[in-house]
Structures are given as structure tokens and as C-alpha cells.
Amino acid sequence: MREYKNFKEIERDLKLLKLQKEIDKEMILLSYNQTKESLSPKRILKSAAGSIFKNALILKGATTILGYIGDKWK
Structure with a gap:
């Protein structure tokens, strides 16, 4: 004190x-x-859309790379 x-x-x-x-x-x-x-709903939708787009790009890139590697192993 x-x-x-x-x-x-x-x-x-x-x-x-x-x-x-x-x-x-x-x-x-x-x-x-x-x-x-x-x-806010607008912010939540924007964030969700961004995440979906980002994940789609990652999946497409991974699929392309794995397909390329798979072709090399044949």
C-alpha cells in the first residue's frame, strides 16, 4: 500500500x-x-471463399505433381 x-x-x-x-x-x-x-456474415463468407479457393489450388497443384511423378515411375 x-x-x-x-x-x-x-x-x-x-x-x-x-x-x-x-x-x-x-x-x-x-x-x-x-x-x-x-x-459479420460478409467477412465470414469472404474468408470461407478464400479458404476454399486456396485449398482448391493446393489440391490441383498436388494432383499435378503427383501425376507427373507417377508418369515418371511407369
């Missing part, structure tokens, strides 16, 4: 705590808005 020597120190710490409280509140609001945006 901190011991204060005068009221000026107490007032300074109270101001700091008030500012920290405002910063924390803004951080929570920012985090909430980012989460809300990331869970």
Missing part, C-alpha cells in the same frame, strides 16, 4: 487512474468493434 505525503500526490494518482480507466474503456470498445466486424 502506498503512503502519500500530501494531497497533490493523491490528486496526481487519481488523474492517472482516471486516464487509465478511459484508455481501458477505449481498448474494450475497439476490441468489441473489431470482433463484431470480423464476425
Whole structure:
């Protein structure tokens, strides 16, 4: 526990705590808005479509490579 020597120190710490409280509140609001945006249907569909496209490209590339290797072994 901190011991204060005068009221000026107490007032300074109270101001700091008030500012920290405002910063924390803004951080929570920012985090909430980012989460809300990331869970929007548009964002979810865009992310899913990107994943499907990426996986399709990987599968096509793997199939091509494996087919090429399979032809070499014949």
C-alpha cells in the first residue's frame, strides 16, 4: 500500500487512474468493434471463399505433381 505525503500526490494518482480507466474503456470498445466486424456474415463468407479457393489450388497443384511423378515411375 502506498503512503502519500500530501494531497497533490493523491490528486496526481487519481488523474492517472482516471486516464487509465478511459484508455481501458477505449481498448474494450475497439476490441468489441473489431470482433463484431470480423464476425459479420460478409467477412465470414469472404474468408470461407478464400479458404476454399486456396485449398482448391493446393489440391490441383498436388494432383499435378503427383501425376507427373507417377508418369515418371511407369
